[in-house]
Amino acid sequence: MRKISDSGFSGNLAAVNGLSFKKWVFEPGMPFGSEMKWWGDKGPRGARHNGLDLRLYERPEGNPVPLDAGAKIPAICDGTVVKIVRDFLGHSLFAETGIREKEKRLFTVYGHVRPVEGIASGASFKKGEIIARLAGKNESGVPPHLHITLALVPGDVSVEGLSWEKLDSPADIVLLDPMGIIY
Numbered sequence: 031m032r033k034i035s036d037s038g039f040s041g042n043l044a045a046v047n048g049l050s051f052k053k054w055v056f057e058p059g060m061p062f063g064s065e066m067k068w069w070g071d072k073g074p075r076g077a078r079h080n081g082l083d084l085r086l087y088e089r090p091e092g093n094p095v096p097l098d099a100g101a102k103i104p105a106i107c108d109g110t111v112v113k114i115v116r117d118f119l120g121h122s123l124f125a126e127t128g129i130r131e132k133e134k135r136l137f138t139v140y141g142h143v144r145p146v147e148g149i150a151s152g153a154s155f156k157k158g159e160i161i162a163r164l165a166g167k168n169e170s171g172v173p174p175h176l177h178i179t180l181a182l183v184p185g186d187v188s189v190e191g192l193s194w195e196k197l198d199s200p201a202d203i204v205l206l207d208p209m210g211i212i213y
């Protein structure tokens with residue numbers, strides 16, 4: 031996804047949160063396509079991981095540390111919110127980017143967040159703009175983390191029909207590995 035590589039996302043996230051950030055650290059289960067969980071019993075996921083989980087980062091001065099609940103989340107690229115749904119840690123924000131590949135439209139999904147005021151269905155935002163905060167730990171016991179999905183969605187799939195279930199059995203939706211666009 032050439033148009034959103036060099037997103038500056040990680041640098042933006044570090045800057046707005048005042049983090050001393052070197053790079054992300056991934057445990058088994060966090061990458062795109064993982065079949066197992068990285069939390070709890072580390073058992074199988076219900077479906078292959080449709081995105082990438084960001085939680086641990088390395089600092090120049092030492093050991094990896096986790097992102098804190100409440101961390102500000104800047105947009106990876108420009109977008110328009112198409113829907114916000116509850117998920118098991120907070121909310122998931124589905125956004126259309128305006129980027130097209132052949133007949134498909136690129137969507138970004140930011141999972142396990144709390145959208146900031148003004149970020150609601152129909153709202154547009156710019157790359158780097160703070161759109162949400164990281165949701166906290168809840169009764170699910172899963173530590174706070176940002177889940178990112180990139181999905182190329184055919185024109186005939188309705189925005190209303192987009193859901194986690196749909197992304198877990200994507201059929202004609204093409205999922206992309208977000209790893210290439212987080213820096």
Ligand SMILES: [Zn+2]
Nearest residue numbers: 081082083177
């Ligand atoms: Zn995830």
